[in-house]
Amino acid sequence: MTVMAERTSHMTAEEFERLASTAPETVTLEFIDGRIGEKAAPDGDHETIVMWLLRQCMQSRSDLDLHTSQGLKAGAYRKGRVRPDGSLAPIAHFAGQGEWADPAGVLMTVEVTSYDSDTDRRDRRDRQEKPAAYAAAGIPVCLLVDRDRYEVVVHTNPDREAGRYRDLHTASFGEAVVLPEPVGFTLETETLKNYAR
Template sequence: MTVMAERTSRMTVEEFERLASTAPETVTLEFIDGRIGEKAVPDGDHETIIFWLLRQCMQSRSELDLHTSQGLKVGSYRKGRARPDGSLAPVAHFAGQGEWAEPDGVLMTVEVTSYDSDTDRRDRREKPAAYAAADIPVYLLIDRDRCQVVVHTNPDPHTSRYRDLHTASLGEWVELPEPVGISLDTEALKKYVR
């Protein structure tokens, strides 16, 4: 059994939360695996993909909301803080929870890769580990660099890994299994990659 060692950080979660709360609105900070990271400012195609997914979710599952700015407590022992591009949860699930919510009840997190040097480490390695450790059932990665959609399922919180991955090329149908239960025709996403 592989267990990811938690990175030792000189900063506590509480110190990070204070820092993040004072950051200007143009900066989005995350604290994953003991490392502070700045989330890239989304470009127009990135936002278009998120709104496309929002519409798909609303049409298929009107009892769910895709939140695009809610921070989550993630990672081993919930000592990380991530702001996914999307968090799918029941309507009003995050009401009253504040800036950094517990991930319990989140059905899926979503990330869309950005064209920056940190995307491999952040979106393909650290985020899946943090979301699996938080026991979020589905992690959807829309990978613009590789023109793929990767569906991570069956999280193992003890190893911080998803046991099952399904990769599809943009243009293919993708099944988001229960508890999400949505089918996506990703043909439209081909227009929003370089």
């Protein structure tokens, strides 16, 4: 498989959607801040973390679903297209919205860093570019599980105009992490030590 290099593009979001719809099932494309990128295929530890988070969300907030494959319109003017590792929203929130949903009503996005030959570039996307896109879309909370740094970062208080979160809280794996309202529960992160390198 040929890996598509990340590059600035002059295509519109609609043109990107057409391109992404023709990609093979093994390729997941994203469009952030005018750049096309390929999302890494998750490894077993990555998927285990996402499933752990899904269980935590369901146990703490049975009125919400953590969607693991829903695409979102994000970034300034919702011109970007991203696939978070998780999108926490009310039950059936995305029904009828199609492949790329409006982020209004999403309470939290989740990103888990990846391990692959392109880790540094992908992790820059997870640590900086995606939170900026989620903030510009007004998503209240962005949770980053950083396996390289053995930490969890909670981004809150989005500044839509600046495209950034005003507040960040960083906790080492093993610490309790409070996910503030509108999410409203605490994660005990000791188990994450088992899935980092």
